[in-house]
Amino acid sequence: MKRELDIVVLSDIHLGTYGCHAQELHNYLKSIHPRTLVLNGDIFDIWYFKKSYFPKEHLEVVRRILKMAVDGTKVYYLTGNHDDLLRKFGEMSFGIVHLRNKLVFQVDGKTHWVFHGDVFDASVQRARWLARLGGQGYDLLIRLNRNINWLRRNIGLGPVSFAAQVKKGVKGAVKFISDFEDIAIQMAAEKGYDYVLCGHIHQPQIRSVLAENGQTVTYMNSGDWVEHLTALEFSGGEWRLYQYDESAFAATGNVDSARVRPVPVRKDDEVIPDRSGMAAFQTS
Numbered sequence: 001m002k003r004e005l006d007i008v009v010l011s012d013i014h015l016g017t018y019g020c021h022a023q024e025l026h027n028y029l030k031s032i033h034p035r036t037l038v039l040n041g042d043i044f045d046i047w048y049f050k051k052s053y054f055p056k057e058h059l060e061v062v063r064r065i066l067k068m069a070v071d072g073t074k075v076y077y078l079t080g081n082h083d084d085l086l087r088k089f090g091e092m093s094f095g096i097v098h099l100r101n102k103l104v105f106q107v108d109g110k111t112h113w114v115f116h117g118d119v120f121d122a123s124v125q126r127a128r129w130l131a132r133l134g135g136q137g138y139d140l141l142i143r144l145n146r147n148i149n150w151l152r153r154n155i156g157l158g159p160v161s162f163a164a165q166v167k168k169g170v171k172g173a174v175k176f177i178s179d180f181e182d183i184a185i186q187m188a189a190e191k192g193y194d195y196v197l198c199g200h201i202h203q204p205q206i207r208s209v210l211a212e213n214g215q216t217v218t219y220m221n222s223g224d225w226v227e228h229l230t231a232l233e234f235s236g237g238e239w240r241l242y243q244y245d246e247s248a249f250a251a252t253g254n255v256d257s258a259r260v261r262p263v264p265v266r267k268d269d270e271v272i273p274d275r276s277g278m279a280a281f282q283t284s
Contacts, residue, residue, distance in 0.1 A: 002033040007107070009232040011040035011080070011116065011199025012224035015058045019226040020045075022057035024244050028231070029064045037065070037073050038103065040199045040222060041080020041116030069096035076100055080199065081118035108237060110194040117184065117200035181205075181219055189215040195239075197222065197232065204230040206241055 014020045069075040075097045079087045091100050102115040180201055188196035189211030197220045204223030211217050220239060223230030229244035 002031060003235075005032055005034040005233050005235045007036045007038065007232075007234040008032060008034040009038045009040055009114065009197055009220075009222045010043075010225070011222045012042045012202055012226065013039075013061070014042055014045040014224075014226055015061060016054050017045045017226075018053070020058065021225050021229055021244075022055070022061050024229055024246065024249075025225050026057065026060050026064055027249055028229075028242075028244055029061065029068065032233075034068075034073055034233075037068060037075045038114060038197075039065070039075065039077045040114060040197065041078050041118070042083060042199065043077065043080075044083045046083050046085050066096070074098070076103060078102060078114065078116055080116035084118075104193070107195075107234065111192070112195040112197060113188055113191065113193040114197040117180065117198035181221075185209050185217045185219050186211055188217045188219075189213050194218065195220065199224070202227055204228050204241055204243070206232075206239060 010025075013022075013025060015022065065075060077086070077097055077099050079099070079101055086099060087101060089099060093099065102113070104114075105112050180198075184196050184198055188194075190213065192215070194216075195218045199222050201221065202224040203221055205221045206218065208216060208218045218239075220232055220241075222232045223241075229246075231242045233240050233242050
């Protein structure tokens with residue numbers, strides 16, 4: 001039986017690359033029935049798209065999303081840097097899929113600001129060739145990581161994440177992630193928003209922070225489907241971070257056995273939504 005959800009936010013799927021966990025994402029999408037699905041950037045990887053590589057599993061993800069839209073899920077596609085070609089079309093609707101650069105909406109009286117986040121990345125804005133070069137190295141690292149993890153599983157060992165270890169070991173990467181989050185939080189506070197939802201940095205997280213102007217802002221990042229296999233879910237009046245559990249799917253074949261991981265919110269003042277209902281989505 002599918003899990004009924006109010007909102008699901010996905011980002012950084014990178015369809016069309018070797019690192020994309022398309023089969024796992026397809027399993028997840030089959031297990032849920034959200035009222036609203038927000039695809040928050042880098043869904044397709046246009047930077048590295050090759051006609052020779054777009055396997056069946058990747059196409060099945062596209063078909064599943066379109067089927068969800070036909071069946072009544074409202075689907076928003078927000079552009080990121082790897083699919084920034086779509087920004088040329090502006091904000092428009094293609095029948096059942098709504099193309100946007102950002103979203104602003106209310107849930108239980110709290111204002112949410114959703115965008116991919118690459119506008120905070122100087123390497124993307126000022127030196128795209130450098131960002132693409134780094135992306136190619138990252139893709140190669142992920143491909144190597146998947147092969148190593150396949151071997152580890154066959155000998156009874158757990159998976160490891162090379163990319164995560166590299167990020168932790170490089171002070172510049174750690175500082176970039178911290179700066180990215182801080183900028184998003186401060187900008188949201190300046191605009192009077194209660195929540196800010198991003199992708200881009202492949203670091204799933206939910207945390208609440210008291211901004212410099214005294215407003216409490218909850219920062220959320222939906223992670224990715226290359227390393228972490230995560231999503232943001234809203235139901236029952238609260239946000240949760242979902243994390244795909246491959247062993248649970250393999251062991252039972254039951255899509256409901258996938259893991260939803262409640263994330264402790266680090267806070268100065270906790271933001272608790274009231275149950276007054278969800279307002280219509282807006283793009284302003």
